[in-house]
């Protein structure tokens with residue numbers, strides 16, 4: 415039996431989120447590594463479009479989660495949980511979330527998309543060119559920087575290897591210059607290519 419047939423049988427030929435019977439397809443719940451029937455849901459076009467383009471969300475459509483959040487199938491529950499998190503500012507989704515209980519592996523699967531984080535919690539560090547910086551990256555200083563609390567000047571062109579990120583502030587990274595650990599403002603660094 416194909417994956418589509420398995421999902422049709424499981425769902426009774428309807429969208430597992432809103433129960434629509436129109437334009438159904440398979441939605442593999444990211445991260446796709448889960449895959450298979452346990453990591454996929456049968457979904458209608460309206461639901462999948464709104465999941466893929468958050469700007470187009472019509473919160474009223476998602477009142478359907480009131481029912482589907484109680485699904486016995488993990489992938490359905492996980493998608494419901496993620497959508498409720500995206501919409502929680504509306505109030506009612508938060509009330510539903512308060513009744514939902516995910517734990518262990520199921521919770522980690524649900525959290526993998528980051529939908530439960532507030533925008534302000536998603537701290538993303540970028541260099542002067544807007545390139546995303548990650549812990550362990552190497553950067554180069556694009557101007558001379560005075561090091562606070564010392565007479566040292568970190569010269570333009572200095573390479574700072576294996577930086578760490580300030581988890582709370584996207585403006586700051588840390589790294590060693592001349593053996594001293596210093597805080598550096600992200601707009602004064604440029605990420606180095608892998609081989610430099």
Ligand SMILES: [Zn+2]
Pocket residue numbers: 429430431432433434457458459460461462
């Ligand atoms: Zn649907």
